[in-house]
Amino acid sequence: MFDTEFMRLAFAAGAIVGLLAPAVGFFLVQRRLSLIGDGIGHVAFAGVAFGYLIGISPVLTALIASVVGAVMIEWLRARRPAAADQALALVFYTGIAAGVVLISSAGALNANLFAFLFGSILTVTRGDLALVAVLGVAGLALVALLYRAFAAVALDEESARVSGVPVGLLNVLLAGLAGVTIAVSMRVVGILLIAALMVLPVTAASRIAWSLRSALLLAMGIGVGSVVLGLTLSYYGDLAPGGSIVLVAAGAFAAAAGASSLSTRLTTP
């Protein structure tokens, strides 16, 4: 399987995304913002379409659109917390509608577009891998640096705000990180499935973790494991790689939920 360069590149890019997506998604899930990744993904779609329209790298335009969209969702959410779901819906639908209009204007309703929507990890180039590696490592470094602060906000946002933690800045940084994660993950699992890789490993890990730190590390482990196993299954079974990765992550959640339930039964007198 590793004899071919495209598989080596796919595994390398996938491993980075498998670590980054749950690491960023971890704090979103704790803040009950699991679906924000879907919203940003749809804005990324508009970014891809804009790239095709003006003839520059769709990954670059998706990166910009994702970060701007993520920060906009956070800004709307912070202004009116009670209408957070409406803010998400607004960005979600505007993004997909803008994407459809732009992509039809560019005449790019073709196979390339589907590569972004559903992932195309087997076509990752050395240049793509370099971009994923730089942004991925930078994202993971930021998560490691701000882990305690992100955790403090995720556990009790209002108390953190009262105590003077710069909650607004941290939330914008996390939203920006989510945008970057979506943009670099498009080639691996696709815009429509990336949010799953940010959420499923986290929910699986939360079922079997014994502390916050262990939950984060387990989520990253499940993320990488899902990518490795999903890619292997797709290689030998001739299956769609993005979908295979997400199905493995869903299987991990089912296994973790089962293990947690069994453990509770065995330890409850």
Added chain:
Amino acid sequence: MPLAVELRGVSFAFPGGPPVLRDVDLAVETGEFVAIAGPNGGGKTTLLRVALGLEHPTAGAALLFGEAAQHATRRSRIGYLAQRARLGIEAPVTVQELVSAGLVAGRGILARPSAEDRARVEKAIARVGLTDQSTRMVSRLSGGQQQRAFVAKALAAAPELLVLDEPTAGVDVDAQESLALLLGELHRDLGVTILLVSHEFGAVEPLVDRLVLVRGTIVFDGSPRALPPTWHDPSHVHV
């Protein structure tokens, strides 16, 4: 020494809504233990949020340690237990991790925890009697223990002002009494200023210096012993 909390002629209404607070004056001195009580919907929590700078008053001024509440610079010395904090604790977090989160404001968002920080966390956990539970997940604790874990989080930063919003909601009578004793100890031993909001203040009544009853405005402010007998249940205060 400036007042810990001060409200001067504060009124507040949510956009397009009726007034929630009308012309409220309140001064909490450093070292006082003040309970704010009143019926549900009477404006207790809103009063607290305005005092902490989380909401803008529509008229008047809110001050924290003598500074405008929204721009107060000594925020890291405020320990706050929000009304719904412990209700949403589904994250797989241990008591130790939760309490450590209370240090982020004082230490800065990039700081690594020092040996002194770890000692502070252990001390705060011991203070609330959860040393044996420090590595357990908060979600596995009883309601009363969860409440104590959040109090320990608020204590970790060695606060000058401890603010608790409905800390006894949803816990049994034993846990309420146990929390009241703990708050009494903190007030006596550490001299911390305590501002507590509750719609039922029976358990803390013997401990507080002042009771403030709120129903849109302040309808009583004084010693609990001076409270008219007909108002003894604050949830039934009608003016």
